Amino acid sequence: MTERVEDFFEVRRHAERGSYQRSVIDAILDEAFxxxxxxxxxxxxxxxxTIHVRVGDTVVLxxxxxxxxxxxxxxxxxxxxxxxxxxxxxLARSVFNHSMNYRSVVLLDCKGREITDRDEKWEAMRLLxxxxxxxxxxxxxxxxxxxxxxxxxxxxxxxxxxxKIRKGPPVDEEEDYELPVWAGVVPYxxxxxxxxxxxxxxxxxxxPRYLR
Amino acid sequence: MTERVEDFFEVRRHAERGSYQRSVIDAILDEAFxxxxxxxxxxxxxxxxTIHVRVGDTVVLxxxxxxxxxxxxxxxxxxxxxxxxxxxxxLARSVFNHSMNYRSVVLLDCKGREITDRDEKWEAMRLLxxxxxxxxxxxxxxxxxxxxxxxxxxxxxxxxxxxKIRKGPPVDEEEDYELPVWAGVVPYxxxxxxxxxxxxxxxxxxxPRYLR
Numbered sequence: 001m002t003e004r005v006e007d008f009f010e011v012r013r014h015a016e017r018g019s020y021q022r023s024v025i026d027a028i029l030d031e032a033f034x035x036x037x038x039x040x041x042x043x044x045x046x047x048x049x050t051i052h053v054r055v056g057d058t059v060v061l062x063x064x065x066x067x068x069x070x071x072x073x074x075x076x077x078x079x080x081x082x083x084x085x086x087x088x089x090x091l092a093r094s095v096f097n098h099s100m101n102y103r104s105v106v107l108l109d110c111k112g113r114e115i116t117d118r119d120e121k122w123e124a125m126r127l128l129x130x131x132x133x134x135x136x137x138x139x140x141x142x143x144x145x146x147x148x149x150x151x152x153x154x155x156x157x158x159x160x161x162x163x164k165i166r167k168g169p170p171v172d173e174e175e176d177y178e179l180p181v182w183a184g185v186v187p188y189x190x191x192x193x194x195x196x197x198x199x200x201x202x203x204x205x206x207x208p209r210y211l212r
Numbered sequence: 213m214t215e216r217v218e219d220f221f222e223v224r225r226h227a228e229r230g231s232y233q234r235s236v237i238d239a240i241l242d243e244a245f246x247x248x249x250x251x252x253x254x255x256x257x258x259x260x261x262t263i264h265v266r267v268g269d270t271v272v273l274x275x276x277x278x279x280x281x282x283x284x285x286x287x288x289x290x291x292x293x294x295x296x297x298x299x300x301x302x303l304a305r306s307v308f309n310h311s312m313n314y315r316s317v318v319l320l321d322c323k324g325r326e327i328t329d330r331d332e333k334w335e336a337m338r339l340l341x342x343x344x345x346x347x348x349x350x351x352x353x354x355x356x357x358x359x360x361x362x363x364x365x366x367x368x369x370x371x372x373x374x375x376k377i378r379k380g381p382p383v384d385e386e387e388d389y390e391l392p393v394w395a396g397v398v399p400y401x402x403x404x405x406x407x408x409x410x411x412x413x414x415x416x417x418x419x420p421r422y423l424r
Contacts, residue, residue, distance in 0.1 A: 013279055033301075033312065033400075036294050038250035038259035045257055047250035047294035049316050067225055082248050082259035086402065089245075095341050095352045096359040100245065104261050129307050133398070140307045140393055147308040169410040177412055181352055182420050184409040186345070188245075190298065193399040198381040201395055208394050 011162050019163040028105045028163055029054045029083055033132070037061065038080040039072050052081070053128040058155045059107065060115070060124045065152045073112035073154045081107040081156065088187040092170035093179045101166050101185060109160045115153040124153050135210030223374050231375040240317045240375055241266045241295055242343065249273065250292040251284050264293070265340040270367045271319065272327070272336045277364045285324035285366045293319040293368065300399040304382035305391045313378050313397060321372045327365040336365050347422030 011018030019025070029035075035052045038045060048069050052059050059081060063070050073079055087101040115121050122143070129137045143151070170183050195211050223230030231237070241247075247264045250257060260281050264271050271293060275282050285291055299313040327333050334355070341349045355363070382395050407423050 013276060033298055034296060034314075036248040036250075036259055036261075036296070038248075038257040038292070040252055040255075040257050043252075044290055044321060045250040045252050045292045046320060047248055047259060047292040047318060049248075049294055049296040049314070051312060064225060078256055080250070080257045080259040082261055084246060084248070084261040086245055089344055091345065091348065091352070091407075093353055094355070094359070095337065095349065096355050096363070098341065098344070098348075098352070100263060102246075102261070106259060108258060109256060125307065129310065132301055132310070133303065136303065136310075137307065140303070140310070141305055141388060141391055143306075143308050147306070151308070169408075169412075176353060179353055180417060182407075182409070182417050182423070183413055184407055186407050186423065187405040188402050189405065190400050191403050193401065195303075195394075195396055195398050196381075197394070197396040200381075200389055205392055205394050211394070211398065 011164050014164070017164045017166050019165065020161070021163070022158070024163045025105050025158065025161050026054060028085060028103045029059060030131070032083040032085055035059070035081050035083045037069055038082070039069065039077055041068070041072060051128070053124065053131050054158070055124055055127055055155070057158050059158060060128070060153055060155050062124070062128065062151055062153045065150065067152065070152045070154055074114040074152065076111055079110045079112065079156070081110060086188055087167065088185045090170045090185050091183055093172045093176040093181040093183050097170055097172050099166060099170065101168070103163065103165045105161060105163050107156065107158060107161045110156040112154040112156050115155050118148060121148055121151065121153050125151065133210065135208065139208055139210070223376050226376070226378070229376045229378050231377065232373070233375070234370070236375045237317050237370065237373050238266060240297060240315045241271060244295040244297055245344065247271070247293050247295045249281055250294070251281065251289055253280070253284060263340070265336065265343050266370070267336055267339055267367070269370050271370060272340070272365055272367050274336070274340065274363055274365045277362065279364065282364045282366055286326040286364065288323055291322045291324065291368070293322060298400055299379065300397045302382045302397050303395055305384045305388040305393040305395050309382055309384050311378060311382065313380070315375065315377045317373060317375050319368065319370060319373045322368040324366040324368050327367050330360060333360055333363065333365050337363065345422065347420065351420055
């Protein structure tokens, strides 16, 4: 990694919110269900949301072999990945100091490698399924050889990565603390609701333990 | 808009999930708290999450005049914007047909314009504040002239835009419907929790009605 690249991926705005610790970065990547991938297509920037899974020191994306994004990435085009978890609205006394609490990760200068080995594909599919719903892999019908072939997987190294986190109460101008305005944080969280059975599911099939 | 551009922003994968209706696009932009902006910096793709607000036929981003993203965008560099609302995990009988329910919008080939008019800046700040917390603008201390000057706002036309929506139950291979595997959707929703007052807030200041 050259100095220039480090400079390129450094958190510049609100540098105090930045972190380059892999444990911090990994926790955010593992909690988020989806990421947004940026790449350049014929000179133009493109952004696409997609599901991801972290596999060791890499982020793995998957999809149809026909996907423009995956075809671009496996050809080695540089890409960037962003993951954001929204934690709350930060209400300061002044409009100007309103903010949001969040945890985000940005990976820059990623170069993809297609996963072609059958067992490596299998393992990435297993980890992705287990990430989304722990316990699901052993319950659902696992991929057959045709389905494995019909899935393109691209691995991207977690290399030029940074996390950015804002948490805690608002920060107001000192003179504004005297204003009679409510200030604080409205926390937000992504919550799951009651599982909704497929209309074609026989009534004899009960909700599995891992979904209760 | 040339034919080539339309071709460029068309939803290709799962075209049946695509929509180009402004009412559909606007509803997703208005519900989402943040977007991810993609642009090209020295030939390399960059992605940055940021808060947005829709103002009529435009999406407005804001931040510090020192922001690399805003400086790039106001200079007229093409950018792309992605907004994603995660609605649920779709559990099919086969791992291969697992999916997610979501509503997303992608804007491609955006060219920014800096908002320099004082009143136009004011109105965009008001709409942003009201979007995040309706009622907040009239309660908090509104921006002074120094703060207005210290805020850079960039307006991007909603032009080459598409929405992509997946909803409803899983779709399995016909022969898999006989498998004794639970299938359906685990819905997810971003929910707000109890407002958490700033530690420096006097106890005499009650929670405003618009936050109850």
